[in-house]
Amino acid sequence: MEDKNKEALARQYILGKLSEEEATRLEEDYFASDDTFEEMEVAEDEIIDAYVRDELSSEDSKLVKENLLTSSRISRRVGFAKILAAKASRKPVSQAEESSPAASHEQQKPVPNVWSWKDVFWPASVWQRAAFSALAIVIAVGTVSLIIDWLRVRKESNRLSASTAALESKNRDLIAENNQRALETQRLAEELKTQKAENAILNEQIERTLNKPSSAVPVISILLSISGSRTLDNEKVVKLPAEPTILQLRIPLEEVKYDRYLVTITSDERPVSAPRELKASGKMLTLRLSSTRFVRGDYIVTVSGVTPSGQAIEIEDYTLRII
Amino acid sequence: MSIPAIIIRGPMTHSPDSSPNDGGTDDPFASTPADSTKPTSVLTERAFHKFLATLNPDREEAGRKYEALRTRLVRFFEWRHCSFPDSRADETLDRVARKIDKGQVISNLLPYLLTVAHNVKKEVWKEDKRRRALENEVVNNTRSRNLEPNLESDEPDHRLICFDRCLESLPADNRKLILSYYQEDGGAKIDWRKQLAEQMGIELNALRIRAHRIRKTLEQCIGLCLAQFAGTKG
Numbered sequence: 043m044e045d046k047n048k049e050a051l052a053r054q055y056i057l058g059k060l061s062e063e064e065a066t067r068l069e070e071d072y073f074a075s076d077d078t079f080e081e082m083e084v085a086e087d088e089i090i091d092a093y094v095r096d097e098l099s100s101e102d103s104k105l106v107k108e109n110l111l112t113s114s115r116i117s118r119r120v121g122f123a124k125i126l127a128a129k130a131s132r133k134p135v136s137q138a139e140e141s142s143p144a145a146s147h148e149q150q151k152p153v154p155n156v157w158s159w160k161d162v163f164w165p166a167s168v169w170q171r172a173a174f175s176a177l178a179i180v181i182a183v184g185t186v187s188l189i190i191d192w193l194r195v196r197k198e199s200n201r202l203s204a205s206t207a208a209l210e211s212k213n214r215d216l217i218a219e220n221n222q223r224a225l226e227t228q229r230l231a232e233e234l235k236t237q238k239a240e241n242a243i244l245n246e247q248i249e250r251t252l253n254k255p256s257s258a259v260p261v262i263s264i265l266l267s268i269s270g271s272r273t274l275d276n277e278k279v280v281k282l283p284a285e286p287t288i289l290q291l292r293i294p295l296e297e298v299k300y301d302r303y304l305v306t307i308t309s310d311e312r313p314v315s316a317p318r319e320l321k322a323s324g325k326m327l328t329l330r331l332s333s334t335r336f337v338r339g340d341y342i343v344t345v346s347g348v349t350p351s352g353q354a355i356e357i358e359d360y361t362l363r364i365i
Numbered sequence: 366m367s368i369p370a371i372i373i374r375g376p377m378t379h380s381p382d383s384s385p386n387d388g389g390t391d392d393p394f395a396s397t398p399a400d401s402t403k404p405t406s407v408l409t410e411r412a413f414h415k416f417l418a419t420l421n422p423d424r425e426e427a428g429r430k431y432e433a434l435r436t437r438l439v440r441f442f443e444w445r446h447c448s449f450p451d452s453r454a455d456e457t458l459d460r461v462a463r464k465i466d467k468g469q470v471i472s473n474l475l476p477y478l479l480t481v482a483h484n485v486k487k488e489v490w491k492e493d494k495r496r497r498a499l500e501n502e503v504v505n506n507t508r509s510r511n512l513e514p515n516l517e518s519d520e521p522d523h524r525l526i527c528f529d530r531c532l533e534s535l536p537a538d539n540r541k542l543i544l545s546y547y548q549e550d551g552g553a554k555i556d557w558r559k560q561l562a563e564q565m566g567i568e569l570n571a572l573r574i575r576a577h578r579i580r581k582t583l584e585q586c587i588g589l590c591l592a593q594f595a596g597t598k599g
Binding site: 055056058065066069070072073074076079080082083084086087088091095097108109110112113115116118119121122125126127129130131 | 433434437439440441443444445446448450475476478479483524525528532543544545546547548549550551573574576577580581583584587588
């Protein structure tokens with residue numbers, strides 16, 4: 043059969059428009075020949091496709107409805123053909139169905155659009171569902187974990203902020219306290235300095251008063267030596283008198299090398315009085331101090347020779363203990 | 366291919382019985398009166414195997430031929446507008462198998478088969494005509510409502526899902542071809558397909574066949590996919 047003849051014949055046969063004789067001949071052909079049978083199937087495709095696209099004449103369309111759609115297989119093929127037509131023409135499936143003759147003549151369920159949230163989020167395949175469920179669980183667990191971590195970090199951050207604020211406050215308090223103490227120390231130092239100055243003035247006044255010839259103030263003469271001190275009454279240790287007294291320190295010199303000598307008395311490296319410049323009388327230096335200058339403790343008496351240029355050269359240290 | 370050992374047909378209330386007690390006639394043109402109430406007899410395993418042996422001595426090849434014959438018979442009954450085409454095809458094959466089992470030698474199987482099929486077809490037409498006469502408008506309404514009965518049996522979502530899935534499973538070239546082939550409609554369709562055939566360097570008829578085969582594969586895939594949904598629906 044010519045191709046075009048075959049096509050036309052097949053279509054006529056399927057629609058039921060051939061004579062019985064022609065139909066029987068065609069049947070013998072397609073039962074015997076695989077190629078002819080395939081041609082018949084192609085013709086069926088094209089009839090169904092034309093029916094779906096409303097390309098058949100009204101007579102042929104009626105023949106399809108009455109004769110072919112009673113077959114469940116062909117009905118199913120019509121449903122498939124609608125979807126294929128829509129997909130191929132990139133129309134929504136519902137639009138393609140509205141234009142089909144079946145939809146225009148019958149009440150049918152509307153076919154939804156191709157895209158479906160259900161299809162996206164809940165696929166049909168079991169393994170895809172399992173994979174999607176596992177992914178959802180991982181995402182959920184991850185999200186919960188992130189939230190917990192965020193809460194923990196926030197709490198920690200708040201705690202650190204509070205701690206920092208407390209430390210800053212304490213620091214400010216300590217600085218203020220320190221400043222106050224420094225001021226206090228400065229005040230006390232100034233007070234002490236003033237006091238010392240006053241004491242020195244008072245001691246000098248006392249010494250002047252005590253040194254007046256008419257004065258009946260007792261004098262304790264202390265002869266110093268390198269290894270200790272001795273008083274005329276008691277060696278090494280000098281008892282501090284209760285009443286103001288003149289302590290007369292007598293410092294012996296091994297040799298008189300200098301015209302002038304400088305004598306300083308210190309206790310714990312602090313000067314008891316201003317350095318005194320003395321002249322030797324024979325081999326002895328004499329220094330008179332008010333007892334009020336002294337408190338109980340150990341004292342060092344340093345004797346230095348003063349050169350003509352004014353330079354002081356240490357000669358000897360003498361120790362003195364006041365009890 | 367697995368071949369059923371015994372083919373059992375239930376009572377065919379809409380199909381006439383090919384009674385085994387027909388006197389051993391070998392004349393396939395002798396059709397028995399329609400009797401929808403009489404159940405058909407079961408095809409025995411022996412009869413079935415005898416029939417397969419008639420098709421081909423090799424069991425595998427015989428099975429393939431059997432399936433090919435059955436498919437053609439189903440189409441025959443569909444294209445001849447008979448109800449229940451699958452059952453009619455089975456009935457036709459059973460009748461032939463029973464004849465062979467009784468000892469009839471059939472020199473040319475295909476024409477004999479076709480003749481039996483025609484007999485069955487005539488019986489079905491008579492039966493359908495009688496039924497239509499009895500049921501009248503009710504039958505017509507049923508038939509008209511059944512215009513696309515099986516479209517309602519598969520959920521639209523499932524069809525779309527299966528279509529997309531199966532389309533995706535096609536090799537890229539085939540997917541592109543099938544969508545291109547059905548891209549146009551109306552008058553532009555023929556020209557478009559000619560153009561497509563030229564681009565591919567093949568005849569238009571070869572393109573038709575190729576598109577048909579891809580479409581067939583797609584439909585088979587969709588059928589399996591929908592069966593899975595039906596199975597999971599339970």
